[in-house]
Amino acid sequence: MSEISTVKVIRCIVCPTGCEIKAIKNPNNEITFEGYTCNRGLEYATQEFYEPKRILTTTIRVENGFLPLIPVRTDKPILKDKLNEALMIIAQTVVNAPVKMGDILIKDLLNSGANVIASRDLGKA
Amino acid sequence: MKSYKADVLVIGAGAAGLAAAIEVKKSDLKVLIIERAKELGGITLQCIHNGFGLKEFEEELTGPEYAQRFINQVNDLKIPYILDTMVIEITKDKKIYAVNNKEGLIEVSAKAIILAMGCRERTRGAINIPGFRPSGIYTAGQAQRFVNIEGYLPGHTYVILGSGDIGMIMARRLTWEGCNVKAVVEIQPYVSGLLRNQVQCLEDYDIPLITSYTVTKIHGRDRLQGVSIAKVTKDYDRIIGSERFIECDTLLLSVGLIPENELTLQAGATLSQNGGPMVDNNLETTIDGIFACGNVLQVHDLVDMVTSEAKRAGKNVIDYIQYRYDKPVKKEEKIKCIPGENINYLKPDLVNKSDIESNIIFNFRVKYPDRRVIIQFKDEKNKVIYTRKKVYVIPSEMIELALNLKEIGVETTIKEIRIEVIPRPEVLIEED
Numbered sequence: 232m233s234e235i236s237t238v239k240v241i242r243c244i245v246c247p248t249g250c251e252i253k254a255i256k257n258p259n260n261e262i263t264f265e266g267y268t269c270n271r272g273l274e275y276a277t278q279e280f281y282e283p284k285r286i287l288t289t290t291i292r293v294e295n296g297f298l299p300l301i302p303v304r305t306d307k308p309i310l311k312d313k314l315n316e317a318l319m320i321i322a323q324t325v326v327n328a329p330v331k332m333g334d335i336l337i338k339d340l341l342n343s344g345a346n347v348i349a350s351r352d353l354g355k356a
Numbered sequence: 357m358k359s360y361k362a363d364v365l366v367i368g369a370g371a372a373g374l375a376a377a378i379e380v381k382k383s384d385l386k387v388l389i390i391e392r393a394k395e396l397g398g399i400t401l402q403c404i405h406n407g408f409g410l411k412e413f414e415e416e417l418t419g420p421e422y423a424q425r426f427i428n429q430v431n432d433l434k435i436p437y438i439l440d441t442m443v444i445e446i447t448k449d450k451k452i453y454a455v456n457n458k459e460g461l462i463e464v465s466a467k468a469i470i471l472a473m474g475c476r477e478r479t480r481g482a483i484n485i486p487g488f489r490p491s492g493i494y495t496a497g498q499a500q501r502f503v504n505i506e507g508y509l510p511g512h513t514y515v516i517l518g519s520g521d522i523g524m525i526m527a528r529r530l531t532w533e534g535c536n537v538k539a540v541v542e543i544q545p546y547v548s549g550l551l552r553n554q555v556q557c558l559e560d561y562d563i564p565l566i567t568s569y570t571v572t573k574i575h576g577r578d579r580l581q582g583v584s585i586a587k588v589t590k591d592y593d594r595i596i597g598s599e600r601f602i603e604c605d606t607l608l609l610s611v612g613l614i615p616e617n618e619l620t621l622q623a624g625a626t627l628s629q630n631g632g633p634m635v636d637n638n639l640e641t642t643i644d645g646i647f648a649c650g651n652v653l654q655v656h657d658l659v660d661m662v663t664s665e666a667k668r669a670g671k672n673v674i675d676y677i678q679y680r681y682d683k684p685v686k687k688e689e690k691i692k693c694i695p696g697e698n699i700n701y702l703k704p705d706l707v708n709k710s711d712i713e714s715n716i717i718f719n720f721r722v723k724y725p726d727r728r729v730i731i732q733f734k735d736e737k738n739k740v741i742y743t744r745k746k747v748y749v750i751p752s753e754m755i756e757l758a759l760n761l762k763e764i765g766v767e768t769t770i771k772e773i774r775i776e777v778i779p780r781p782e783v784l785i786e787e788d
Binding site for chain 2 (some may be wrong): 242244248249285286288289290292297298299300302303304311314318330338350351
């Protein structure tokens with residue numbers, strides 16, 4: 232195909248204006264973006280088009296804790312496509328109380344370079 | 357009966373109560389916090405998603421991390437608190453009665469009180485959905501607590517009524533836990549939460565968002581079997597014949613939050629149209645020495661805004677005790693603040709005339725979305741005293757304006773300020 236075509240429409244979430252940014256393929260197969268109104272919007276659209284990433288926030292089971300679960304997050308965004316795999320690993324993990332906020336509970340999740348860290352302190356039961 | 361004494365009593369240890377107590381503690385005053393739950397932190401503890409703290413800490417935190425930072429400060433400053441204790445009465449002379457299962461009934465007397473009880477969710481009763489009362493119907497926040505703190509899933513297949521932020525965030529959370537969220541149903545023609553949540557919680561997982569629809573019937577006697585939804589007109593009347601059935605075992609309601617003010621009312625304070633206490637620009641209620649901040653005053657979009665409001669309340673309480681407590685009452689003349697065209701509610705309700713030379717923070721929400729508008733302040737004679745352009749307004753975004761009234765030419769003879777959000781007149785249209 233050698234025509235200009237829109238390959239993806241991205242709704243920008245950087246601010247409440249919510250621009251619709253189009254990823255457009257030109258005849259030379261190069262991708263350009265249209266519809267953004269600021270540089271942060273362009274950055275967001277570029278990231279979202281080539282390599283969408285998300286911070287994963289969930290919980291991990293705790294033994295002997297004041298509560299049965301500890302809330303956790305990845306310390307960096309991970310690939311959106313890897314979220315399900317990551318959740319399966321986290322679901323199989325159990326940690327022991329006490330836990331401190333920032334403690335690394337899973338190191339280098341799926342070789343992503345991101346660690347799963349505790350979001351709060353959790354004392355013993 | 358055991359009794360306690362403090363200069364300042366803070367009711368509630370959520371984001372508002374903690375920040376207010378920490379602010380008060382920066383003076384020499386004795387502050388005490390009373391909290392209903394078994395630990396400090398409030399509702400942010402169950403909001404395990406990220407997006408908190410961008411304003412307050414200039415980094416993106418989860419709810420528990422945000423709470424933990426304040427809890428650590430409370431502990432470092434050795435601020436005393438009583439947990440697992442429910443305040444049951446506040447009196448005008450700033451005494452409170454509370455109960456817990458160790459001491460029974462207790463009494464606390466204070467020179468000033470900061471109300472920081474937060475808000476609660478509207479329930480099925482508030483929106484009158486007909487049908488039986490099977491199990492499987494929860495508010496979104498209740499389900500959030502089950503999933504994120506207690507470790508239970510309320511069901512397997514879900515319909516979520518209401519596209520508020522908690523509803524959309526729960527849609528993603530439940531999907532991540534392996535549940536099937538069949539739809540988010542919204543009565544209004546537009547999504548009521550943040551765009552960011554619509555994109556990252558619904559669109560990322562192809563969860564249908566059905567707008568201009570509402571739940572009209574609950575099916576099932578013991579356990580929920582499904583719900584009927586129907587299209588509504590713009591006056592929210594259901595359109596006969598548009599009903600369809602969605603099979604699900606759980607219905608979550610994310611249909612709004614109400615400031616929790618039973619105690620405030622009982623103390624004799626006046627509430628205003630948003631369900632929060634009427635306050636002046638110092639966040640003082642209509643009862644001398646009782647202040648309010650956070651979601652008990654007005655439901656905020658962001659916890660960061662709760663924190664900054666609570667700090668303001670803390671500072672004002674310090675001033676109150678230093679300059680006004682136990683001194684002859686000076687009759688303060690006040691300017692009434694009135695919500696006008698396309699304003700849902702407005703805070704503060706009153707501005708002290710003696711404060712017009714300082715920055716007054718106005719917060720308000722619009723009733724409906726609009727583009728290319730002006731925000732206009734008028735006096736009681738309909739004279740325009742201030743205008744500002746805004747490209748886009750939506751009900752889900754609280755607007756904040758800090759204004760020095762003296763600088764914009766307001767005289768102390770003014771009696772009222774009416775704020776309105778109206779389309780821009782043709783002559784004013786320029787480039788944004």
